[in-house]
Amino acid sequence: MTLVLASSNAGKLAEFRSLLDGTGIQAVPQTEFGIVDADETGLTFIENALLKARHASAATGLPALADDSGLCVDALDGAPGLYSARYAGGHGDAAANIAKLLHALRDVPTARRTAHFHCVLALVRRPDDPAPIVCEGLWRGSILDAPRGAHGFGYDPVFLDPLLGLSAAEVDPATKHRVSHRGQAMHALRQRLAAGMPGY
Template sequence: MKLVLASSNAGKLEELRGLLADTGIELVAQSDLGVEDADETGTTFVENALIKARHASLQTGLPALADDSGICVDALNGAPGLYSARYAGGHGDAQRNIDKLLDALHGVPGEQRGAHFYCVLVLLRHAHDPQPLIVEGEWQGRILHERRGTGGHGYDPVFFDPQFGQSAAEMPLDEKNRISHRGKALAALKQRLLALA
């Protein structure tokens, strides 16, 4: 099965390819097929994922997989949330986004820095699929006071998993993929796909 990933994010593509490696599904980035990013005009993660998947499927004629995800910080009433990738203004500027998040949490003690990553995955079998597959996953943790680790992408250097005692950027990729919000959502998607087969 060939799917178009409704994203141009290289880190996300690598992560999802790793998670799908044992399924026989070939994942192709929309940018490799000349598709520009869709305008994310939704007000929820689910709406944005549907918009992105429909756009990629319409442009390519392929089934499309879209992910919309972000980090939600308790002390900031769930921000940056839907705007995680463009929190500091420019889309996908991870360093500036992290700087802005750390500034927003300046003076907030560790026990009040609870946060979770959230991911929704939408699979459209075709652009007008009336029954998209929709799954979600969450990863609970807290925001560190400073960056730790060099792996991962996005907010990984400041997201701490207390169960493992590491930031997401310090974890081996296979371990992170198993416990992450995206890993959990993809595991749920695999189960749904198997049920359809």
């Protein structure tokens, strides 16, 4: 199956390619079709993932897979949440987003810095698909006082996995694919596809 990946985020695209390895799915980034990102006007991760998938499918005529994900910090009432990529204003400025996050948590004690990454994957067969496949994943942890690690992207350097004792930017790719929010969602998606979903 060939599908379009409804994302222009280089970090996400690299993770998708690795996570889809061995599935027989040929995933082509929407940038190769000259597609610009969809307007994320939804109020939930699910709504935005579906908006992006339908947008990419409409532009290409192919099935489309979209991800909408973000970091939800308990002490900040779930922020940055849906606005994770543009938390500091500019879209995708990871350093500015991290700086704003650490500033917002500057007086919050360690025990109250709990957070989780949330990922929703949406796969549509066509733009008007009435029964898309939707899979979710959660990665629970906490926010560090300062960045650690050189891998990953986005908020990875300040997100601590308490079981591993490592930031998401310190975790090796194979482990990250197993424990991360996106890895969990992709595992669920692969199971759904292997079970023989109609039309896929």
